[in-house]
Amino acid sequence: MSVLEIPVEKWTGKIQEVRLGGNGRKSIVVGGESTLPFLHFEGSIPNRPAIAIEIQDTEPTDWSPWLLSTWGDAVKSPVTWAKKAVEYGADIIALRLRSAHPEQGNTGAKEAEKVVSEILSAVDLPLIVLGPDVAEKDNEVLLAVSEVARGQRIGLGNCIDKNYRTIAASCLANGHVVIAKTPNDINLAKQLNILLHELGLPLHNILDDTTTGSLGYGLEYSYSVIERLRLACLTGDEMTSAPIICTVGEESWRQKESKVIEGIPPSWGEHEERAITWEALTATSLLTAGASIVVLRHPKTVELIKKISTR
Amino acid sequence: MIAIGESIHIISRQVRAAIDNRDKVFLQDLALRQVEGGAHWLDLNIGPQRKAGAEAMAWLVNITQEVTAVPLVLDTTNVEAIEAGLKACNKPALINSTDSTPERLNALTPLAAKYNANIIALTLGSSGLPSTVDSRLALVLEQILPAATQYNVPFDHIFLDPLVLTINGNQEQAMQAIEAIRYFKQACEPPPMTICGLSNISNGAPEEIRPLINRVFLTMMLGAGLDAAILNCLDDELMKTLRIIDSDDKSTPESRLYLGLYNSYVIGEQFDISTVDMDNAELRDIARTIQILQNQLLYAHGYLNT
Numbered sequence: 001m002s003v004l005e006i007p008v009e010k011w012t013g014k015i016q017e018v019r020l021g022g023n024g025r026k027s028i029v030v031g032g033e034s035t036l037p038f039l040h041f042e043g044s045i046p047n048r049p050a051i052a053i054e055i056q057d058t059e060p061t062d063w064s065p066w067l068l069s070t071w072g073d074a075v076k077s078p079v080t081w082a083k084k085a086v087e088y089g090a091d092i093i094a095l096r097l098r099s100a101h102p103e104q105g106n107t108g109a110k111e112a113e114k115v116v117s118e119i120l121s122a123v124d125l126p127l128i129v130l131g132p133d134v135a136e137k138d139n140e141v142l143l144a145v146s147e148v149a150r151g152q153r154i155g156l157g158n159c160i161d162k163n164y165r166t167i168a169a170s171c172l173a174n175g176h177v178v179i180a181k182t183p184n185d186i187n188l189a190k191q192l193n194i195l196l197h198e199l200g201l202p203l204h205n206i207l208d209d210t211t212t213g214s215l216g217y218g219l220e221y222s223y224s225v226i227e228r229l230r231l232a233c234l235t236g237d238e239m240t241s242a243p244i245i246c247t248v249g250e251e252s253w254r255q256k257e258s259k260v261i262e263g264i265p266p267s268w269g270e271h272e273e274r275a276i277t278w279e280a281l282t283a284t285s286l287l288t289a290g291a292s293i294v295v296l297r298h299p300k301t302v303e304l305i306k307k308i309s310t311r
Numbered sequence: 312m313i314a315i316g317e318s319i320h321i322i323s324r325q326v327r328a329a330i331d332n333r334d335k336v337f338l339q340d341l342a343l344r345q346v347e348g349g350a351h352w353l354d355l356n357i358g359p360q361r362k363a364g365a366e367a368m369a370w371l372v373n374i375t376q377e378v379t380a381v382p383l384v385l386d387t388t389n390v391e392a393i394e395a396g397l398k399a400c401n402k403p404a405l406i407n408s409t410d411s412t413p414e415r416l417n418a419l420t421p422l423a424a425k426y427n428a429n430i431i432a433l434t435l436g437s438s439g440l441p442s443t444v445d446s447r448l449a450l451v452l453e454q455i456l457p458a459a460t461q462y463n464v465p466f467d468h469i470f471l472d473p474l475v476l477t478i479n480g481n482q483e484q485a486m487q488a489i490e491a492i493r494y495f496k497q498a499c500e501p502p503p504m505t506i507c508g509l510s511n512i513s514n515g516a517p518e519e520i521r522p523l524i525n526r527v528f529l530t531m532m533l534g535a536g537l538d539a540a541i542l543n544c545l546d547d548e549l550m551k552t553l554r555i556i557d558s559d560d561k562s563t564p565e566s567r568l569y570l571g572l573y574n575s576y577v578i579g580e581q582f583d584i585s586t587v588d589m590d591n592a593e594l595r596d597i598a599r600t601i602q603i604l605q606n607q608l609l610y611a612h613g614y615l616n617t
Contacts, residue, residue: 187479190611198616232609239617240609 008042011035011234015292016204016241017047018177020092021126023151028091028126030207030292031243036230037290049287049309051302052092052128052295053085054249057107057115058099064259066272067297078115079122086123088299089306092155094128095119096250100141101132109144116145120152128155128179128245128295135162146170155179155207155245161192168201179245181209184218186225190232193239207293208242214252214282222246223289230290246286249297252279280304313352313539314553315384315405316345317510319371321358330357330367338371339378346379348544349553353379354407355396356386364392372399384431384541390418397426405470406430407541411450412437416458424462431470431506434491440474442484447473447491451498470506470539471495478524478603478610479515485528485604492535493579507532509542512604517612520600526552527600530569534576564588568597581605 014034021027030050035043057078060068074081082093097112099105116129129145131138142156143166157179159167164180171178180196182188189210196206210229213222232240252258257268258275268274279301283294287309296302318341321327329337342353353375357367364387372383376399385396386407393406408431409419416432423430432455434447441447451471459469473491476484492505512528513521526549529540533556543549555566556573568587575582582605584598596615602608 185480187482187610187612190609191613194611194613194617198613228609235607237609239611 006041009035011043012236013234013238013241015230015233015243016206018204018207018243018292020128020153020155020177022153025120025152026124026126027153031241035234037288047292049291050091050293051089051305051309052094052245052293053088053090053299053302054094054096054247054295054297055081055085056096056098057111058105060098061104062254063297064253064275065261066258066275067253070299079118082119082123086125089302090125092126092128092293093119093123094130094155094295096130097132097141097145099132100137102134102137104132106137107141109140112141113144113148117148120149126154127152128157130157130179133158135160139163139166142167143170146174146176149176150174153177157181157207157209157245159192159196161188161195164192164195165199168196168199171205172199172201177205177207179207179209180242182211184211184213184221184225186210186228186232189225189229190237190239193242197239203238203241206242207245209245209247212246212248212251212282212286214248214255215278215285216257217251217255219282219285223285226286226289226291243292244290245293245295246283246291248283248286248294249279249301250295252282253297276300276304284308312533312537312553312557314350314544314550315352315354315506315539315541316342316348316350316544317354317508317541318345318543318545319354319375320356320386322356326356327358330371333370335374339374342375342379345544346381348547349550350381350544352382352384352405352539354384354386354541356407357389357392359388360392361389364389365395368392368396369399372396376401390422393419394422394426397422397428400426400428404428408433408472410435411454413454413458416454420458420462420464423464423468429468429470429504430464431472433472433474435474440476442487444487444490444494447487448494448498451495451503456499456503465501466499466503467501468504470504471498472506472508475507475509475511475528477514477516478512478528479612482603482610483606485512486606489531489535489576492532492537496536504538505536506539506541507537509540520612520615522546522548523596523600524604525549526569527572527597528604529553530556530572531576531582531601531604534573535579564591565593565597568594572597572601 015031017032019029029047032046059075074084099107131142155177158181159178180192210225213219229240258278283305355371384405384407385393409415410433434450436450473488475488495505496502513524560566572582587598589595603610
């Protein structure tokens with residue numbers, strides 16, 4: 001009887017190891033693998049995928065009631081929220097500066113500095129800070145945050161083709177990690193990495209956000225972009241070697257399958273379970289594609305994904 | 312290979328204005344400069360021209376023939392304008408183009424027969440852009456060649472165009488187009504002609520790297536058996552690459568690399584860049600571009616800067 005031989009691919013490339021935190025604060029390293037996700041028999045996978053829990057600097061007005069009831073009053077105070085996220089098992093706190101959005105408060109550098117300082121003193125997990133996703137405002141608040149968090153090696157996003165110079169220069173000066181965001185396009189993802197690298201930013205200071213599509217809303221595109229970037233990197237293309245971060249919670253909880261609670265056919269099942277499953281399936285799929293960090297919203301999803309990622 | 316000058320094209324504002332204003336001097340000069348640059352034939356693109364297409368095409372043919380004897384390529388979707396151009400041409404022309412739908416084939420193939428013209432047939436059916444060699448070949452065998460037979464157009468008057476897509480966004484398609492050329496040449500007896508619009512491969516890429524992508528892709532296509540290309544005959548470096556291959560010119564490291572690339576595609580093999588001297592910047596840029604076109608290195612606008 002012949003024994004089945006498992007085919008093993010020989011890769012030449014390796015994903016960058018990117019560290020967040022350290023310097024007195026807890027640190028986490030993502031990336032570093034020399035094979036595709038979960039193929040432990042084929043190559044080295046030194047670090048498990050990390051889970052970031054998303055919190056916001058202001059009480060969310062558009063979040064699902066299932067999220068709001070779970071977090072309770074914590075959503076009213078970013079510091080309380082961050083502490084609670086630590087309890088729920090986050091590896092990283094991902095703070096979204098929602099109030100800096102021109103239509104949702106238009107707060108500025110001062111407010112951003114304040115909330116980030118408070119969170120940095122209140123919790124010792126690595127931090128990611130995301131702007132309101134409006135390039136000019138992102139520049140304003142992220143530069144301030146970069147200064148105030150100097151040496152804490154936080155992740156700063158989003159850095160896009162319009163503002164990459166400013167954010168990259170500030171990350172370089174203050175020792176932070178750039179989150180480079182591109183719109184679901186593998187060629188543009190590589191190009192932004194090249195541009196950042198040309199500015200002198202070492203590759204181990206870059207995370208790529210290639211844009212997340214949730215289950216039913218473009219997941220297959222995100223999957224394909226991540227998978228192809230991983231394959232390009234493993235075949236030796238250094239400019240595609242940044243670990244990938246996916247904003248899973250934000251995308252899956254905005255869909256009607258997670259959000260709508262009235263007029264739903266009974267066959268859709270229990271609402272809260274469906275919404276959590278939506279987030280968990282999106283996260284699992286993207287981890288299988290090769291994502292290194294998933295940013296989640298519901299503690300139950302965190303628990304589910306942790307089970308998978310630590311196996 | 313037949314080099315077809317692409318520059319008389321409505322997409323250029325100056326050309327559009329010259330056609331609209333019947334500016335004979337500008338267009339005749341552009342025609343002559345392309346012929347001096349090495350164009351064997353000239354493409355005349357007047358755009359769709361729904362209203363005065365026939366008159367515009369006949370005029371353009373006539374003023375071009377006043378200054379040069381090269382054959383002409385009639386480039387418009389307006390069937391009436393094509394026929395007006397065919398009537399005006401004093402030697403067999405090339406119709407540019409029909410796609411693979413019965414509607415266009417039935418409208419244009421009879422014109423090719425009636426005027427003893429050649430015709431470009433794009434492997435583009437009703438279901439959108441072809442994605443594989445097989446789907447392109449299926450259109451040739453099931454649509455284009457039967458139409459040629461039905462309307463009595465000799466197979467070697469058919470110029471099959473695999474449709475070149477941009478490297479930026481359709482990277483895997485470059486090799487499909489190259490392999491399609493190889494298969495097209497074996498599709499019938501006598502073999503059909505093969506052609507492509509070369510510049511589209513680099514459409515969307517930064518202007519400064521477009522010529523390099525065009526040169527490398529042309530070399531690969533020639534190796535696979537390309538008979539004609541619509542290209543920029545005012546691009547000296549591109550025309551020099553053509554001459555290197557035509558004359559088997561081994562005089563420089565660069566020309567030897569282009570010949571090596573050409574020869575691997577002649578025997579149907581991908582080019583192995585491991586023997587290229589990567590310390591020579593010019594050779595390294597060519598090698599990187601080969602990797603991009605062979606889909607071995609992911610395209611990004613800055614791929615040469617890494």
